[in-house]
Amino acid sequence: MYKSVIIFLAYLSLLIGCSSWQDRQESDSAASYDLPGIKEKGVLTAVTLYSSTSYFQYKMQPMGYEYELIKDFAESQKLELHVKVARNASQLVDMLKNGEADVIAYPMFISNLNKQGLLFCGHEQQTRQVIVQRANKGDTILTDVTQLLGKEIVVLPKTKYAKRLQNLDKELGGGIQIIFTQKDSISSEDLIAMVSEGEINYTVCDDNLARLNKTYYWNLNIDLEISFPQRSSWAVRPNSPLLAKAINVWSNDKKRSKSFKSITKRYFESSKNNFVPELSEIKQGHISPYDKLFQKHATLLDWDWRLLASISYQESRFNPNVVSWTGAEGLMGIMPNTARKLGVSPHELKDPDTGIRTGVDCLRRFRQGFNSIEDPDERIKFTLAAYNAGIGHVYDAQRLAEKYGKNPKVWEDNVAEFIRLKNEPEYYNDSVCKHGYLRGSETYAYVREVIGRYDYYRRKTHK
Numbered sequence: 001m002y003k004s005v006i007i008f009l010a011y012l013s014l015l016i017g018c019s020s021w022q023d024r025q026e027s028d029s030a031a032s033y034d035l036p037g038i039k040e041k042g043v044l045t046a047v048t049l050y051s052s053t054s055y056f057q058y059k060m061q062p063m064g065y066e067y068e069l070i071k072d073f074a075e076s077q078k079l080e081l082h083v084k085v086a087r088n089a090s091q092l093v094d095m096l097k098n099g100e101a102d103v104i105a106y107p108m109f110i111s112n113l114n115k116q117g118l119l120f121c122g123h124e125q126q127t128r129q130v131i132v133q134r135a136n137k138g139d140t141i142l143t144d145v146t147q148l149l150g151k152e153i154v155v156l157p158k159t160k161y162a163k164r165l166q167n168l169d170k171e172l173g174g175g176i177q178i179i180f181t182q183k184d185s186i187s188s189e190d191l192i193a194m195v196s197e198g199e200i201n202y203t204v205c206d207d208n209l210a211r212l213n214k215t216y217y218w219n220l221n222i223d224l225e226i227s228f229p230q231r232s233s234w235a236v237r238p239n240s241p242l243l244a245k246a247i248n249v250w251s252n253d254k255k256r257s258k259s260f261k262s263i264t265k266r267y268f269e270s271s272k273n274n275f276v277p278e279l280s281e282i283k284q285g286h287i288s289p290y291d292k293l294f295q296k297h298a299t300l301l302d303w304d305w306r307l308l309a310s311i312s313y314q315e316s317r318f319n320p321n322v323v324s325w326t327g328a329e330g331l332m333g334i335m336p337n338t339a340r341k342l343g344v345s346p347h348e349l350k351d352p353d354t355g356i357r358t359g360v361d362c363l364r365r366f367r368q369g370f371n372s373i374e375d376p377d378e379r380i381k382f383t384l385a386a387y388n389a390g391i392g393h394v395y396d397a398q399r400l401a402e403k404y405g406k407n408p409k410v411w412e413d414n415v416a417e418f419i420r421l422k423n424e425p426e427y428y429n430d431s432v433c434k435h436g437y438l439r440g441s442e443t444y445a446y447v448r449e450v451i452g453r454y455d456y457y458r459r460k461t462h463k
Contacts, residue, residue: 035077035242038102044079047086047101050428050437052189053208053267054106055083057435058326059335060390065267069123070105070234072251072259085436087429093117096237105241107232109326118235121244123251123260128206129164132195135221142224144204149175153202154191156181161188161204164227187424189213193441196220211268218273270325282460286382289316290331299359301367306457307380308356310450311363311387320352323340332359366391373409381411381447385419388446392435393422404459411447420444 005205007149037042048055048066055064067083076083084101085091089108095101097117108114131153133142142148145313149172155161157180169176179200181191191203192210205213210222226455250256287309288294294312298305315333316322327336330349339349343360349353366386373379386394398408400418407414420440421427429436 027387033099033102034240035246038079038243039077043082044070044074044077044081044103045084045101046074046103046105047084047092047095048104048106049087049089049092050085050425052213052423052437052439055085056437056439057390057392059328059338059388060392061326061335063326065118065263066105066107068266069102069260070264072256072263072394073247075187076250077246078255087425091244102236102240102245104235106234108235110231110233114190114235117238119238119240119244120233120235121247121251122234124231124233125208126231128207128225128229129161129204130210130222130229131226132192132203132205132210132213133201133221133222133224134195134198134219136219141221145224145226146172147203148163148172148226150178151175151202152200153204154175154179154181154194154200155204156186156191158187159188166206168226189423189439190441191336192220193217208268215268215270215272218271266325272325282457285461287457287461288312290318290356291354293353297356300360301364302456303363303380303460304463306461306463307450307454308360309357310454310457311384312356314446314450315454320355330358331356332356332362334362338362343460363387369395378409378411381451382415383414384447384450385411385443389419389438389440389443393419393438393440393443396428396433396435396438397422397440400427400430403432404428416447417446 018310024447040303048064048070049420051064052057053064054066055062057063062083070083071081071279078179082306083105084095086095086202089106089119092104092108093114094108096104104118106257107127108120109119110120110124131142131148133139135141142151145168148168149444153163153165153176155178162178165176165178169178173251173403186433188203188205188209192205192213194200195203196219199458204226207222207225210220213462214220214222216442221397234247236247251260290312291305291309294305294308298308301308312318315324315328318331324333328338329336329346331352332355334344334355336346336349339346339358344354344358349358370379370382373382382394397415397418400421401415402408404418419438421442422433422440427433428438
């Protein structure tokens, strides 16, 4: 009997010890996921999604509204930022819960279901669905949902926008003509562009996406709301309360409000319209005040100097002091980080001679990446595309072209088409793509406009 009691007590002690050890392990593990453990490592890992409003790469530089905000937070905590990209919202949550990331830097819907597994934090956004319509002179602007009756509204099938329109149609007793686009591989941003260009009259999207696209298309009206607001914010694991608290303090810091407003203005207010006005008259064979500099530096590329002039006009309208919304500077539109890698300061880019030389250095490096393309005219188009978007995106488009049976060494009707498709999840999430989302229609237009202007310069001037 006594021996049995001793064995029982020993067993009980072992259980208590194991439980205590397990508790300590769980506590240590939780701590490693929270802010003290993150600071010990010196690295904050954020997971997000590719999109025009969250995260993307442009001219080989990471950009995006959510990216810039999480970068600002990481810097405020003196942490190095690592960014991972999920394929969809579900994977965002899985990666966070699996410990692959510390924070979801993407607006997650605040719902009772999500509250069970996520700790929401940071700036709270309220997103509504809106009607996107043209606002040219003479257009009738819809101001009430009842005015949608009898109107054709084009949306992507099997989306939340389609579902909301169908529910709204029922609420109004029927009459909204919901048109599901029949075009393959088209995105909500493509539909917005089609509204602006007059191909369709109306579409629907979230107001944050609408606000961003309005900075590209001045003739849009996005004021008519068709849904209740949906709250969303970043999220961390429930066992990271100190990290959540730090994010909340940072987002409410009045001292940082200026930075927040600046980032918001950059993405959702500042014009990104790259409208090229009618070409100015060329007098006495002169294209710009910098023709001699273009001639001087074009020899390093063995290119026609008028092609450099066309690039410069596209990038800066021959204004050496211009700074684009992306931060590109000087006559040739060089990103500051790119300039630094070439030993040139952002301030030096404002010098016309230095700016043009730096642009030529970039073009030479990009051209080397397409040495396998034998046709010189084709190589120029690929080089221009890389100069605009970053060479990684062009490589992605080449791999997509090859995968779908197109010629990866021909631009028009081949690689150019897949550059345009890199704003569509089906394509930028493809396993052959390494650089994610791109507003590829801009790159497509860039190549076309530069080449078109170059042809014009050749007709009007002497080499």
